[in-house]
Amino acid sequence: MGEARRATAADADELVRLRAVLLAHMSGRDPAGDDWRRAAAEMFRARLDEPDPTLAAFVVDRLDWPDRSDWPDRPGALAACAVGAVDQRLGGPGNPAGTTGYVYNVATDPDQRRRGYSRQCVTALLDWYRDRGIAAVFLRASAEGEPLYRSLGFARTPDPSMLLRFPRA
DSSP states (O other), X not given: OOOXXXXXXXXXXXXXXXXXXXXXXXXXXOOOOSHHHHHHHHHHHHHTTOSSOSEEEEEEEOTTSOOGGGSTTSOOOEEEEEEEXXXXXXXXXXXXXXXXXXXXXXXXXXXXXXXXXXHHHHHHHXXXXXXXXXXXXXXXXXXXXXXXXXXXXXXXXXXXXXXXXXXXX
16 A cells, blocks of 8 residues: 655646546536646645645555656656645634644545545645644535545534635636
């Protein structure tokens, strides 16, 4: 079984590919366009190797990918990932520092599911948050993913989520 490792900027394209897998699974169709893919890859390349990052991704490499020793500067295909960011909010009684974590983009290739890869990635991400003293971690769970998150200690909150989208210029 593969083990979770911290992603680097070299994994950017594979992280974007897994995001497309997640979006296709959630919507039932492949996500159109390359603009979002380019922007996401640029963001990963810029932020994953920062000295004091506020964004991290943990991944499991595919075990069926060819030996990487022939091309060490090129990452192998990923089986799964979990991405998260640290958010600075105003402090309060339960979180004086105001730092929170947010988990997003937990994705596994369809042929690699049911092997514990998402659990490994999310657990590694939660350890990363813990090491930084993050007091609370949020996520939005699909019905399919909720059992995993509950088993890791997540619980539904009473706070309703709302969204406002501004029209594109």
